[in-house]
Amino acid sequence: MVRAQDTDDLFDAAVIGGGVIGCAIARRLTLEGWRTVLIEKAADILDGASKGNSAILHTGFDAPEGSVEQACIVEGYAEYRAIHERLNLPLDEAGALVIAWTDAEAASLPALIAQARTNGVTDVSPPLTPAQVLALEPNLNPSLRSAFRVPRESLIDPWSAPLAYILQAVENGAVLLRGTEVTGGAFDGSEWRLETTSGVVRARVAINCAGNWGDVVDERLFGARDFTLRPRKGQFVVYDKPASRLARHILLPVPNKITKGVVVCRTVFGNLLVGPTAEDQDDREAATLVPETLEALKRRGAEILPALAREEVTAIYAGLRPATEFKDYRIKAHEGRNAVTVGGIRSTGLSSALGTAAHVWRLCAGLLDRAALPDPLWPRVPNLAEALPRGWQAPDNGGILCHCERVTRAEVEAALSGPVPAGSLAGLKRRTRVTMGRCQGNWCAATLAQVTRGRLPCPMAEAVE
Template identity: 70%
Template structure:
């Protein structure tokens, strides 16, 4: 199947845009939305066959308040702004919100001693409704907690969202308001002539007055390719996850957070918007930027840690495992840099908070470069697409008439949902992309019963057919199994 987008997108014979954004992860999709709504002609360029195929495909789907972000950092400001905007727009885009709240739980006396400082940090970040809890108070809120709790505090406004519907919504709103998407289009070279960039891709050249590097795990390499220098180095950090069957979700009402350290937020236990229970992620440094391999010993350790936090988990089945990579750098804060003379912006080092901060990051970047885009008028009455609802606690398509029948019974995905996810300029171009848009094959049986029907529906519509020889087709990417 042909990749999304035209060789010379947007009907411009010379492929010229105001803004070219490289990298269609959650940050790239949010940037495309923001700049499009502000009146710019935007193209979003992605090297993979589908969007959200890098760091954005594997995350814990928490809408963070930023309570534990470094006070005064760019990250803290972007999380706070992104959080607010998500809550402002989610109803119009039909995006879910599971209002769980979070408990930060100390399991040792040493961890308990750090809680007052964390509470002070939260208040410094404007999250002033945190509530210190004794062990007894924490157990009243979460009776299934295991032995060893010393103390805790509650963050009422930490929520659970759908990890993929949000960036897909940002992309759809951008495209439905005039932006263009090019997939299967890795940028191989770029030249700036003093006013305009010319970017080379296998699908044709793109000209743009401003280039934004949102390449995630490849951000430093893209900097070096286009500008000959970079001020950070990506250090891929792998996170492995274990997903429990839906009955396990009843064991935890809150997001259960550990006391974070300097490297990671630690192992989280929380419900998902899809009705499961999630344990993870790990934080493992590696060199490989493409593969997040699953390690049986590490997954066993995750399961042990999960049952220490919630002992009743030992009676529940694991239905999926997955891993993702985070684009960590040698710096704690985001790496956002504007080179005005070269009309080039880097948005790098967006680690585990990217889903929460994306809208805020996009607004921040737009403010930084507004002077380079003078003369644009914001769209007065933009299109607001409504996303399919995949959250278990909301009304789903299988409950509505005319859905064509249920194809994936584990996740109750209808034929109408699958057909809609395959259509249009932002439609799925890979099985992994279809999973992220519908959750088809992501339930208990992992596609054992529905794959034959799904292969028939998707025939001729995916870049790699489901019936392709597994010995010659590209291997499935980690991060799509949840």
């Protein structure tokens, strides 16, 4: 693993935060010819806000009209569709149904449809009758009032996408520093000297996309903050693979001013999830699971899909979204300081990441004179989606190590090596799906501990997920 003290380079850009936004920005800057370093305080990428989400590629149909968020989602959606095959990333074009369960919600659908069309999502359907909706989704509770369809809402792999972004950056010359926290910094008019727990990192431009710590990093670098983060916790319930047959579309509620609401949808891994909740809290790190809330989620899922009450739960998890007192993203170029802050990227970060990266690139492109890479490398990440060929189907796979998710020894070995090897057990899970199945690692943990011995900073016996 590269450490700050291993390099005395003057980078063109230092990107602070290894979530999906940071990985996408590092990729964009690298492809534009900038010598880039990504600094992440955790042992691996995606260890903060990006590790828990709904894995939906949104069109931005319900984003605030004219907002930075809406523009970034539209651009990010288009770029993901343009590049996903080159990076071997899945795209499940499930489509979405926005479902009204009350007369008041049904009355709000025409305004939502008009908003979608204003946002450029012109292929949404008109309001559908209950009979039309049930013809599309026969397992829905027939008490629904109405719905409309958003055909281009899709499902993707929430972890392989940012891994592909940082992998492409690294293979084209970027440096990844993990286990490195930015504790301060100063700009002398020409370069930043970032103080970190691993030494000083020098860069001409600093970009803060530190997720749930974005306001704290702003204060460390600039002595002030323009927003305050109060993380919004989202809890999820994941059902075993047989439950995925119950839903063809992404089933969305009518959103409100606070949240998009509880979603029911399949995953590209073959499961079905229900969530998230929306619970504001002060703690920036602990996403505590609450049994009563999870039971309420299960009840809500069964209200939407009654047959779900008979399905087995595989896993429960929670994530923290970087919510601020503002509705829109907080993206700001700091005049005369060669710096950009990228904050308040809430639930749409996975969808907007590539667009946000392009937006940030345009904000800082004039600071340095660099030429884009003429022929960049395009690495392909391993596929984890059920609908595409998996490692267990290939010859010489070393045998299946995790039978629930059919993860092979060869896949685990590959994830522990290469340009961006797993830096933690959680990172290994996100790269392979190992231990994420119905037994949650009870059967494969001993073998996995042997395979990973001496290859992870924190041994499995000590790892806490």
